[in-house]
Amino acid sequence: MASIKDYFNDQNLMRELLLDHYKYPHNHGLLENDKYLSKRMASASCIDDITVQLDVEDDVIKDIRFDGVACTISTASTSIMSDLLIGKKVEEAEEIIRNYLNMIDNKDYDPEILEEANVFQNVYKQANRIKCATIGWDAVEEMLKESGKEDD
Amino acid sequence: MYDVEKIRKDFPMIVNHPELIYFDNGATTYKPQCVIDALTGFYNDYTSNVERGEYATAIRADQAYARTRDVIAKMIHCETKEIVFLSNITAVLNQIAYGLSKNLKKDDTILISYAEHASNVLPWFRLKKELGVNIRYIPLDKEGNVILDELEKIFDDSVKIVSLAYVTNVLGSIQPIKEMTEIAHRHNALVAVDAAQAIGHLKIDVRDLDVDFLGFSSHKMCGPDGVGVLYGKYELLQKMEPIFLGGGMNARFDIDGNVILKDAPERFEAGTPHIEGVIGLTAAAEYLMNIGLDHIHAYENELRAYLIQKMLPLDNIEIYNPNNPSGPVSFNVKEVFAQDAASYLSTRNICVRSGNHCAKILHNLIGVDQSIRASLYLYNTKEEIDRFVEEVSKITLEETISIFL
């Protein structure tokens, strides 16, 4: 059986996937809606400046939106993240984020749960661009943490 | 004759890394062996503090440190006592803004431009916030050059300071500092010049320009990091308050808080300075003066003209400053984010800068936030330009994405 790793060894498929998410990002554009948490990631670098919105209801991620000035990698990685996390329980989402950040750090991770996000498996080789691949993910991780605290 | 091959042999970074094309000289420059030797010479043979010791190595350190003032004074044509050492041009501009703020009041005006580096914007923004001074922007043309004819019109009695880059760091415009200073002085305003991108690239004569203050960083003229130079007319330095207080800058003080500061330039150099860096700066300045700043300037202009001539026919790029005769070339690859293009070039061993280059209000002029900047210096060659242009011509969105796979 072909594993998910084999699929993500096909350079052409991966390029297409990234291009697609860059040119036509999913869940793009912010909403005027108070129920969303919102995080602007503007001070991490002076290049990417994106805002991510998150709607969590009953411990489930209902929606994610994002917008801003961003390079290919930060746009595509946030777009792919939004697809992956919407509909997941908070706990599952946190597990996915943890595995994704491990992958970007070139540490052990479970490729099966990362689905399309496996496309970023080699980003760690461009050391100066790691931030771009994590900026949207960091935003969601921080918002989940903050909202978790309020519930306690 | 200008012998670039001979010059290249003086730079260990070039000798050790022949594969690299370094076109990020606007950020910092490579160091020649003589500068490295000056640093290690201090460490190996006469490590000591300055202005404190009575013993031989300390006296030697004192003399070497003091000699840099002479050499820099000669380089920019002023008196030795008008040269202050701080940590970089950022520190210099903060010192100038702090010092001059003591004579400013609400509704006074400071003139800067859209093309300034953050270090020549933020210290003035602070005065706007704290004192209520106005910041007004000097009219620039599309490639960042001051429009002299319109300059006079924005002056009024409230203008107290004009602070401007001699050569701007993204567009490379060489500003008409002498003419501007003449206008500013007629309106009783002081002139401060950020010469970070000018020093080591062209001959600077502060007497001829008649500017009141001028500063630069050593690291952008082949010298060590961590050293900045502040030039100020002596009577102005004597009246200016230092940011930092401490050892080395006071003459005496007592328990009642009476303090007598030393005269300029020592007054501004509180604490142990970057002694070896300052000593290394002598080596850098002498190295550049031996080659001749006029020769360096002419060679760089020739390189830049060659680069522009090779880039203009490329149809995958847009250049923002093709007509400026010197300085960096700023451009974008169509439909490709600047940082992605720079990452692609780095996989081809080409070093360029991308982003907004700390000039975050420049987009008001050129209409884009991000660009790629190729900045040349005395050791770059036409062969490097050929290789660079070849790689730039190949950049596409697909290619930039491929480097991440």
Ligand SMILES: Cc1ncc(COP(=O)(O)O)c(C=O)c1O
């Ligand atoms: C025009 C200009 N001003 C100021 C600076 C700041 O230099 P430093 O970081 O050495 O203080 C730079 C450096 O990029 C510059 O290009």
